[in-house]
Amino acid sequence: MSEAPNNASDPDRPSENESAPEGPTPGSEEKPRRRVPVFRPQRMQQQLWVDALLRGGALGALLIAFVALVGTGTGGSAAGVLGAVVLVIGWAVLNRAGAGVARALPQVSATIDQHPGAGEAVLADLLSRRLLPRWVRLMLYHRLALLRHRQQRYGESAAIAQCLLSADRPGPMGRHRANLLLLLVEARLEMGDTLGAWMALHALAHTPVTLNEALQRMALRARYEVMVGHDDAALHLAEQKVRLAELMPGPQCGAFHALLATAAHRAGRAEDHRRWWTRVELLCSDEQIRQLGEGLGVAIAGVAAPDTAAV
Amino acid sequence: MTPEPAPPRIPTTPTPWRPPSPEALEAHFAQHPPRPAGPWAQRTPLFVLVGVVLLALAIGGPAAWLLPWGAFVGLLVYGSQKVNAMRRFEARLARAAELATLRHHRPALRSAWRLIPELADHPALQHRAVVVIAQVLDQLDAHDAAIVAYNRLLDDLPGGHPGATMLKIHRAIAALFTHQLSDADDALRRLRGPVEEFDDATPTAAAYRFALLFQSVQTAHYAEAIEESGDLLDALRPLGIDAGYGHALLAWCHRQRNDAEAQDDVQARTWWRRATALVPAAALVRRFPELREVRGE
Numbered sequence: 001m002s003e004a005p006n007n008a009s010d011p012d013r014p015s016e017n018e019s020a021p022e023g024p025t026p027g028s029e030e031k032p033r034r035r036v037p038v039f040r041p042q043r044m045q046q047q048l049w050v051d052a053l054l055r056g057g058a059l060g061a062l063l064i065a066f067v068a069l070v071g072t073g074t075g076g077s078a079a080g081v082l083g084a085v086v087l088v089i090g091w092a093v094l095n096r097a098g099a100g101v102a103r104a105l106p107q108v109s110a111t112i113d114q115h116p117g118a119g120e121a122v123l124a125d126l127l128s129r130r131l132l133p134r135w136v137r138l139m140l141y142h143r144l145a146l147l148r149h150r151q152q153r154y155g156e157s158a159a160i161a162q163c164l165l166s167a168d169r170p171g172p173m174g175r176h177r178a179n180l181l182l183l184l185v186e187a188r189l190e191m192g193d194t195l196g197a198w199m200a201l202h203a204l205a206h207t208p209v210t211l212n213e214a215l216q217r218m219a220l221r222a223r224y225e226v227m228v229g230h231d232d233a234a235l236h237l238a239e240q241k242v243r244l245a246e247l248m249p250g251p252q253c254g255a256f257h258a259l260l261a262t263a264a265h266r267a268g269r270a271e272d273h274r275r276w277w278t279r280v281e282l283l284c285s286d287e288q289i290r291q292l293g294e295g296l297g298v299a300i301a302g303v304a305a306p307d308t309a310a311v
Numbered sequence: 312m313t314p315e316p317a318p319p320r321i322p323t324t325p326t327p328w329r330p331p332s333p334e335a336l337e338a339h340f341a342q343h344p345p346r347p348a349g350p351w352a353q354r355t356p357l358f359v360l361v362g363v364v365l366l367a368l369a370i371g372g373p374a375a376w377l378l379p380w381g382a383f384v385g386l387l388v389y390g391s392q393k394v395n396a397m398r399r400f401e402a403r404l405a406r407a408a409e410l411a412t413l414r415h416h417r418p419a420l421r422s423a424w425r426l427i428p429e430l431a432d433h434p435a436l437q438h439r440a441v442v443v444i445a446q447v448l449d450q451l452d453a454h455d456a457a458i459v460a461y462n463r464l465l466d467d468l469p470g471g472h473p474g475a476t477m478l479k480i481h482r483a484i485a486a487l488f489t490h491q492l493s494d495a496d497d498a499l500r501r502l503r504g505p506v507e508e509f510d511d512a513t514p515t516a517a518a519y520r521f522a523l524l525f526q527s528v529q530t531a532h533y534a535e536a537i538e539e540s541g542d543l544l545d546a547l548r549p550l551g552i553d554a555g556y557g558h559a560l561l562a563w564c565h566r567q568r569n570d571a572e573a574q575d576d577v578q579a580r581t582w583w584r585r586a587t588a589l590v591p592a593a594a595l596v597r598r599f600p601e602l603r604e605v606r607g608e
Contacts, residue, residue, distance in 0.1 A: 069376075081367045084379040088360070091383075211409040247412055249514075250551030278588045282554065285545060 033117055034124035036144060039156050041163045044141060047127070054131050058094050062087055098133040101126050105139055112147045119147055135171030138164060142176050149183050158187035158196075165203075178209045178217075185220045189227065197224050215248055222259045231263040238264075238272070254283030258292050328417055330453040331424070336444070337459050343427050345434035345467065356386050400429070400436055407443045411450075420447045438467050445481070452598065454485040461485065476505045480518045487522070487529050499526060517549040521557045533564040537573075540564075544585075555589030556598060558582045562605050579605060 037043070069083045104126065112119035127140050145160035161184040164173065181204040188197040201224060204217055218241060225234040238260055245256040261276035284292065331339070363382035367375040403426060410419035423443040430437035445460035461482035468475050479502055486495040499522055506519040524543070527536035540561050547554035562582035565575040583605050586595060596602050 078368055078371070080376050081364065081379065084367075084376060085364050088379060088383050210405065211412060246552045248551070250549050250554070253551050275588075282544070282558075282585055282589055283548060283551065285548060 033121040036120055036124045036127060036147075039144065039148070039160050039163075041159070044137075044163060048134055048137060051130065051132050051134065051137060055094065055133070058090075058131070062090050062094075065090075094131065095133075097129055097131045098136045101129065101132060101136050101140065105136075105143065108140075108143050109146070112143060112150065116147060116150055119143075123147060133171075134169060135173055138167060138170055138173040139176075142173060142180065145180065145183060149187060152190075154187040154190045158184055158191070161187065178204065178207045178213045181207060182213060182216050182220065185217075185224070189220065189223055194224060194228050211247075215244060215252075218244060219248070219252060219256050219259075222256060222263075226259045226263050229266075231267045234259065234263040235267060235269070235272075242276075250283050251288060254280050254288065255292050257283065258289070330416075330420065330448055330451045331456055333455045333459045336448075336456050339424065339427060340441075340459070340463050343431045343437075345437050346431050347434050348432065356389065360386060397433070397436075400426070400433065404436060404439050404443070407440065411443050411446045414450060416447050416451055419443060423447070434467065438464065441467070449481065449485065452488070454488040457485045458482055458489070476502060476509070477515050477518060480506075480515065480522050484518075484522050484525060487525050490529070492526075492529060495522075495526060495529075499523065511546065512549055514549045517547050517554070520546040521550065524557055524560050528560050528563060531567075533567045536561065536564045537568060537575075537578075552589050555586040556595065558589070559586035559595045559599065559602055559605070562586060563599070563602055566605050 065083070065087055069080055069087075104122075108119060108122055108126070111122055123140065123144055127137075127144070132140075141160055141164055145157045145164065148154075148160065149157035161180045164170070165177065165180050165184070167173070170177075181200050184200040185197050185204065188194075188200060197220075201217075201221055209217060222234050222241070225231070242257070242260070245253050248256065257276045257279045261273050261280060264270075264272040264276060280289065360379075360382050363378050367378040370378075403422065407419050407422035407426065410422065420443075423440045426440040427437060427444075430440055441460055441463050445457055445464060448454075448457035448460055461478055464478050465475060465482070468478070479498055483495045483498040483502070486492075486498065499519075502519060506516055509515045520543070523539075524536055527533065527539075543557065543561060547557040550557070559582070562579045565579035565582060569575050592606050596606055
């Protein structure tokens with residue numbers, strides 16, 4: 001089992017790399033970027049509650065105005081028509097903030113992927129807005145989970161994912177359930193929490209997934225099985241798994257082969273081990289193999305394949 | 312009088328399926344060009360709402376009071392229907408892309424082909440359907456038609472788009488397959504600068520390296536390809552399993568040079584072993600039939 005970070009049991013506490021502030025270097029005139037505070041489930045619930053209260057209040061006011069228009073009998077007059085227009089405009093203004101943030105979500109994902117620092121600043125700005133519909137705020141927290149995962153702040157990403165998975169009325173965010181479960185499995189494996197990872201894998205087994213998600217699930221499951229020593233389970237239907245793994249990008253494909261090679265080595269299947277390890281050496285550089293051993297949290301078992309070392 | 316019985320259906324041998332020709336693909340694209348919504352079309356709902364309000368002010372009475380609300384509800388329904396339609400298109404596109412990834416060529420191509428006219432009003436989604444078509448045609452070795460798809464994709468992209476470099480590399484590789492060597496040479500020369508901006512460990516740099524190796528093979532510059540192969544193993548790694556095709560091409564180069572002093576025979580065997588460790592020999596020979604000799608047939 002790999003080393004568990006200190007914050008494994010306390011998702012609110014920042015880990016070592018969380019404490020490193022991201023800001024301008026001393027002497028530079030660049031303004032410090034906004035940061036999203038460390039995630040706390042209570043804060044998210046509070047924001048959702050405030051949004052619901054404000055939106056509910058505004059909607060109630062519009063309804064009262066509507067009833068007043070009908071009740072006072074001014075509906076048919078020019079004032080009544082103008083009143084209706086004002087109500088429609090009020091409705092549009094009420095939804096403007098949410099619509100703007102919803103439109104920005106794809107751009108946020110792209111920014112997080114390419115420039116995590118800038119992505120965090122954008123997220124901090126968007127999360128501080130009020131009157132957001134519930135599903136929009138949940139989507140923003142989903143992006144925050146992705147950002148924290150990318151920043152290797154696994155305790156926080158797992159806490160956000162867990163909170164979102166158990167949220168009531170997820171709306172369109174429900175379509176990201178498989179993605180959140182994958183993130184949760186990986187975060188828990190990174191933290192050495194194999195029991196938590198198994199529970200998330202179990203939930204993932206009953207969740208519809210896309211092809212890419214199925215490939216990720218297969219890789220994470222193999223990693224879990226190798227971590228806990230279920231080598232036979234990892235090697236079950238190995239040839240089919242290898243064919244699927246060939247659809248992955250090079251480094252991920254190499255990592256999957258490294259897991260299978262490790263399981264084969266421990267299970268005494270020397271020929272399979274040699275075959276898969278040959279592939280690992282072709283798919284991953286020495287540096288990547290070294291990082292694989294550290295990143296996967298298992299002792300990668302490899303030997304220099306005789307036919308790849310020749311040239 | 313009893314109706315004449317229908318003639319018995321003669322069982323026909325199914326004709327082998329072929330991917331579309333370049334001409335058919337070009338005609339399909341020309342028939343269904345992307346139609347981006349203009350700024351006026353995007354604001355149509357607003358104009359409708361304003362028009363209805365003005366109409367309500369003009370006519371007066373209870374109907375005038377109901378009209379804005381009716382228009383408002385109508386716009387909400389229209390908006391939600393548009394969103395649902397987009398979601399259905401995206402689901403179909405994702406399915407087509409998955410089929411292409413799983414190499415179910417025929418259903419993937421059929422699905423993407425049918426989506427082209429339906430997505431004319433959504434250029435970004437139509438672009439993704441063309442990507443699926445290009446990917447499938449490339450996998451089917453229908454390189455002439457793939458070039459048509461790549462041309463269309465490059466026409467759609469704005470100048471300087473980061474994705475354009477990879478598309479141009481794929482188009483150059485397709486041109487090499489179809490022996491349009493001078494076009495490919497021009498393209499690869501022009502791509503040298505843009506590719507240098509990418510990190511060596513990116514699929515774009517690896518694909519460019521593969522294209523250069525393939526160009527050397529197609530122009531019979533075997534010795535040159537071997538001389539420049541010092542870091543080929545590392546350079547092709549970002550291609551994943553497909554790096555095996557590059558290894559096989561280098562094995563072919565060693566076999567063609569066949570210099571006893573340089574131990575080309577041993578080198579050819581080594582590179583061929585590497586290639587077949589990643590890609591089955593049958594798949595290598597299917598893509599590059601000349602490799603049959605290296606395989607020992």
